[in-house]
Amino acid sequence: MNIPTVLALPYPAQGHVNPLMTLSQKLIEHGCKVLFVNTDFIHRRVLSSMVEHQDGHDHESLLKLVSIPDGVGPDDDRNDLGKLDETILRTMPATLEKFIEDVHGKGDDRISLIVADVCMAWALDVASKLGIKGAVLSTRSASFFGLMCNIPVLIDDGIIDSNYGLTLTTKKTLRISPSMLEMDTRDFFWLKMGDKINHVKVMDYLLHCIRRLHLTDWWLCNTIDELEPVTLSFIPKILLIGPLLRSDDDTSEATKSMGQFWEKDLSCMSWLNQQPHRSVLYAAFGSFTLFDQNQFNELALGLDFTNRHFLWVVRQDNKMAYPNEFLGSKGKIVDWAPQQKVLSHPSIACFVTHCGWNSIMKGLSNGVPLLCWPYFGDQLHNKTHICDELKVGLGLESDENGLVSRKELKNKVDQLLDDENIISRSLELKEKLRNNLAKGGRAIVPPKIDKLHLAFQPDKLSLGV
Template sequence: MSVPTTVLVLPSPAQGHVNPLMIFSQRLVEHGCNIIFVNTEFIHNKVISPMGNQEASVTGRSRIKLVSIPDGLGPDADRNNLKELFGAMLNNMPAKLEKLIEDVRLKDGVTVTCIVADFLMTWALEIASKIGIKGVMFYPSAASMLALQCSIPKLIDDGIIDSNGLPITQKTFRLSPSFPAMDTDSIWWAKMLDSKSGTEVFNAVVHCMPNLELTDWWLCHTSTDLEPEVLSYLPKLLPVGPLLRSPDHDEGEIGTSLGHFWEEDLSCINWLDQQPHASVIYLAFGSSTHFDNKQLTEIALGLELTNRPFLWVVRRDSNCTNNMFEFKGNQGKIVEWAPQQKVLSHPAIACFVSHCGWNSTIEGLSNGVPFLCWPYVVDQFFDKTYICDVLKVGLGFDSNENGLISHEEIKDKVDKVLRDENIRSRAHVLKEKLLSNIKDGGTSLENLNKFIKWLKE
């Protein structure tokens, strides 16, 4: 009897990185692999918190084993201080990961045959190389963003960015003649909330780049239909997206949300069932967006003005006041965290007001939902431009002289996007194209099958 292939999966410590790698892990499980899913202790506690007492049974029945190693910072450290976080992880985690691999071999009799490392954790590929096992890089954002990183020396030589990674001047540029035009707003590490953090992330990216040469396998959460020119520019990069949660996954309801930092409020699905077809505005701004109370008030007033039902995801940690959870407008529902894929596939949804994180972008596009784009940090600004100007399946908001997106602007853009039959039609066509990538004969499914065959060799 053959021994199942055991893959160690290592995401960066952020919701937008844990989520796609968890879905990717579920794909590998469906093909008979066992997974050791390694988070930092800080993130591991966030992942198991929504699971409550079901943690043991879920991970016990599943072939996904959730484990953790310390990131090297104290429990009360500021993990938004990226210089400290990246420095601590690099100093502490490699030895801990190597020990973990050795411990599961000696104590559990399990041999890890491959490490799949998130781009920002590619120091783990050095460990894979050192101990003689397979190593793979997984990129959870748009392929365009990896192309940008691979072009850092060119960007510096061409005077687009300085040696700290920050744009020298506002301008448009192309990475190659066949590549779509980009502007300096696309330089994702420069779109942190402050330039110091941007430089820290840039330094981490530069540090990671040489590790890519340690593997022949670069996997990305995209598809050939979504970014054809970019994938031609980076022929080594294999698209495996869209990565969507299986509704019939054998872990049941809790398993479909495995990897989320908050418990999903399933009551919103029953609520959506009561709403008319294509009537509901869905608003969700991801795991890190923070609005001040002035902007939250403008959103609430804008929703009232639309006179439409809405479903709004408002995290308790997002600077909102508790009375925001009492706001229902004319006919709305507010939840702390939603089963987003189920929400977006619901026939009651009319449009998606989104921060344009890449996971949300993929989920919205895969369900043919028109976008209203409200980016907050990093690659979300590129994603917004791509949605609105390249794919033409959404609109952006314009802020006023006070830097606020006003309630009038919100109502105006909701009305515009819902009146635009061309946007809806393009969104539907793109949905069909994206889903064809993960059906029999689709490029992403063929890439996944090729990868799994290599894993098991």
């Protein structure tokens, strides 16, 4: 019997590549081949960071790392999300179609299914044209996915205008459903993208993707029932496959490194081994967050001010200088860390996070309470979910100058680590997430598709994601 081939297509950003890579590896464990299609730019970054380099073209491998161009010029800024999205939509559908036709022309890897990131849902048009089944994966929370799906409704109801701004008649809060918590309309993610991001172009792109969701019934989401029961009852079409994390018994460092943009500094693990139990603050802000010099200073001095051990991830692209007063004597600074491994270490006391959904899932699955410092996009929404709904963290608040001060950081660290209720709830959620992570948990994959042997039952599947 031929092994079914799945084409996986992530949005070109670290927080999107990682969970789809984990799902791809799980699909392989359940009898599939996977063509993992990054953009050329991201493909080069992934290969350069891998512990054991591959050229992505091993024909004996069940996972092939391949790439197609994103259409963006070599000297253009890919952090300009408006320009990136506009170019992707203009060029990549035709490029993906040609790539698939070339694969089929060779005859050995005929694609049975395309799993596309929600933010690449235009690929469903390509799948439909070529007669291939399609599915989408939301790498964000179900509630955020629900908000995205309701953007056309918000436009039709006159809550947001043609440029995605709030209309004069918009209320300060709204509910997507009567049972869900109110959302502050001023915190809609597209209004918090920063001055350098053209939110109209980004939203035009997302709206195009959202309007393709009707082309599939398989809406996969990296979450579990216990994290978002109300949202999941409101959007029953969502299929749960969370948490998309590698299990503890997966010890292959090469496997864990697949999909990473930067090489992990493993020296932090031996450093953590020398620290007392629950003594270390772990501070990491993802692949996109940028601080100005004033905020960087306050963060550095705040870590000193806590008078606690800390592990701080400062990416290679950081251009800020450390303040002269910064000692850092109780801490360790690395370019990039093995985050899941770090958060499972017994010396970690709390996680100072930008509130990316992948980071949240890793923190919660290890019972680590969270200090929430969102940067943009869904992260503000996630902060509210963590602090007000799940109540397993605290938010860091800005002062009158728009800065999170060193005093605020110290006070919230002390408050968080003295709150037994937060710690207790964090440990309870850890058990629920771990039960889903373990083999025999309730994670699911798309229904059986033609000859894809995915052992699917609608209400239960032992995927062990």
